[in-house]
Amino acid sequence: MLRRTLLSFAAMLSFAVQAQAQQAPAEIKIGHLHASSGPFASISMPVYTGLKIWVDETNAAGGAYVKAFDKKIPLKLISYDDQSSTATAATLYNQLITQDKVDILVADSDSVLTSVAVPIAKEHKQFLFNPTGTGAAFFIDNPWIALIADPVSTIWPKYAADYLNDEGAKAGIKTVAILYSTNDFTGTQASAVRGFIKAAGKLDIVYDQGVPTNTSNYTVLINNIAAKNPDAVLHLGYVGNDIAFLRNLQDSGQKFRFLFSIYPGIETEELLKNVGPEGMAGVFTYVTSAAYEYKPEVGWTLEQFRTAWNKANTGLNFGFNSIAGYTTGLVLQETLKGTKSLDQTALRDAVFALSGKLKTLDGPFVLDEHGGQIGEITPLGQFTAEGKEVKLDVVYPPSLANGKGVIGK
Amino acid sequence: MLIGAIISGLMFGLYFTLVGLGLNLVFGVMRIVNLAHGDFLMLGSFAAYWLFTLFGLHPLLAAVAVLVVFVAVGLPIYYGVVPRLLVARDSEMLSIILFFGLSQVIEALAAIAFGTSERSIPGRVLGSGPVSFLGQRLPSAWVFGAAVSAVAVACVYLYLYRTRLGTLTRAVMVSREEALATGIDVHRVSAIAFGIGIALAGIAGVFAPFMLGSVTPAMGADINVAAFAVIVVGTLGNPLGTVIGGIVYGIGLMLMQTYLSSWANLLPNLLLIAVLLFRPEGLFGRAVRRA
């Protein structure tokens, strides 16, 4: 009896040991796509580079710790180049899943290039780590996705709208003009901000126009907006649109009491190089984690990451997208730490378990039930010029504010 | 708003004349469609950017440098590619494909060499603050763009109508076969026209960072669409007709931005189709229809 028990115990033990030895892989494969050329390269490359810095750093320390195996496992980043082509991206996502059999799938960073991954990942029940693809359609009826490193598009303009409805209305702002580029990212933000303003009912929208995303000249549009004499102007466009808009605005000599645009806060270095401090002074924008020191509980602080970025000598400007890539890495790190196995369902559970419990240099990580990111918010900030540099202060919401907004006369 | 749009469109359109001018010259002389035109323009932009960033060179001086270098680069490209192409059965059609390939090569090399960030030159380099023109406040860069364009058009006119080489060029434009038969060195004439064509693209590129906000290696494709609309409207193969094309395009674009802004990109495409179908000779020019 005893012998039998011992034997079976030994068998169980050896089975367990064997199982663990079998389960612990020699490396964890992270599949990813980036675009080295084409229209999405300027967004995609910093995200990719940020992720790569995290992988290199982790491997230099012996790999990512996986609690399920109680050991560090080296990472292997397989990142293909989709050259901004969705058709190519689709086959490459499939390649990562079916041929390379990656353990973790990370999408490319723009919504357009993320979109094709969504049905493929869902079909193969492969959890999709989506760094910055905010397309609302991705999250409908889809348990296999989470937005990792920036908030859903309805969160983006919330504080800008709240500020206008609150402080703006107090300062006598009555009329608003909205000019947006007609693509998913900026178009949905325009809808959101329109909704917030109408819901509050304090301000009048006197100009509300979309322009094609490749618009590179805003002189006449600015004149047309000025003709409506709005107190506040919101320009919602991509980085190239913002550069052209702010330069044309400066050239035109036109001034608005309140001016908001997206990218000065997201790609500050790039805007500073192209628009200059005088063109950015007074502009309201999103304050991303590139300009606000969140206290990280995991990973580097902003300054440490910036140092690592500069040391890596990437040839790319440091900006929010760099942080988004690194943040994605940190979320992977914590997911691996907590997951029960490398099974996709276990990974999904591990990601959602992080919600509300993880704080990185990108702010608190919080997911809604659809996998939309709602923790890494974008407070409203305002630039002031300081010689050849600019300073960005958070002016809203009051709980995060480290400066006071100045609305023009 | 209407008057403002028209005046702005006029100035902006003059710049687009410069954008299309080289493309039209090349088409007129060689009957080839240079789909890499926008990429040569992009190279001009990066040349201006680096000359300014490294040496603080003023764009006007950069334009002169670009002119010299691009003509010099254009000659070997011509001899390497075009003579072979022109002996093919359907050279017009094949040229589209060949120059598409070339545009891919240029874009790839530029992306490898320069990276994909947006680049520009500070606006104050071309004077700060707006300039008043017919009661409209316009960016001073536009005045430069329009002025350089006007000078370029004048130079092309003088070249074509006041020099011996220009006379020969016009002969080739009328009929390549007859020009060959009368003993004109067609390749020499064409090579120089090709060099001038891409140099004009390069010069337009020098001012692109001001007119278009910023530049990237991928900008060529958008430029091509606009340039084609300009030269089709103006009259294909007639470099001077490009002036009309540019102005129609510029004013049309600004009116669209004013009244139907989200549809603005439809304009160059519809304009192009409509002109080809209903007035294929351009607003003045010769027939291109067949059958």
Added chain:
Amino acid sequence: MRDARSVSGLRRVFGDLLLAGVVVAVMAVAPSVYSNQLLLFNFVMFLTLSQGLNVIYGFTGYLPFGYVGFFGAGAYGFALAVMHLHAPPLAAMAVGAAAALVLAVILTPLFRLSGAYFAIANLAAAQAVYEIVSNPALEDITKGPYGVSLSGVFAPETSYAVSVAILAGTLLLVVWLRNSRFGLSLRAIKEDPISAAMAGVAVVRGRTIAWLCSALIAGLVGGAFAWQISVFYPETAFSAQFSIFAVVFTLFGGAATLTGPLLGVFILYGIYNTIGITVPQYFQLIYGTLIVALVLFLPNGLVSLLTKRGIRVP
């Protein structure tokens, strides 16, 4: 003599059919051997698109540089039928095909233009359709720039099978064009439209039929594409890459043959997927250089290496 000719004619038809059959069979069984089905789908898609382009370019000499317009019309026709009519996928495919045909009919006046002008105008037309579909003013109809999500009909196996069927139909059409009087008359028009018209060939009718067939093929492929990937943006469905690849593949292999476009896809798209993965940063460079070299040194495609020596290629 008469018999001999018809025997050799039959042999030619048989050779063409054999090649078409082998390709279809290979693509049909491929998913059971190789698991990246989407890559296989892309192969089928480009095989069909190249042959569809071949129908108009190879047999009439008109190069539709905006061929993707029909593809996108098919994809959006499919999407609209699914979203608004809740149509079953096959019916939605028919709507997509109809959308492509309508666009083709609208664009028939472009045939008044000669070569390069036709190509450019066609490109502009495809752009214009894209601008309309992606305009936020039409959000209620097309979802504008925000993209469509058709996850309800997502069925990769079925849509793959349908795409292989479309490929089979397209290859049959090309075989017919190569071996029929109608195909011969098209090529006569291509060589010299005026003499052809004088010899009694219905120039306009012939061209129009080829044009509609070509558009129909692209529309069907577009519908299958929408069904296969199910979540897409207007940029995806109207990506210029579709036109460009179809043109380059056809040209590389050799237009007006059955083999040429097939070779073009298998070789070039094969290379694309290999070097695209191993040395991506130089990919665009290599591809561009290849196109330039091709036009300069082999303007009639790979098959011309054989046909020049008098060898008949299917």
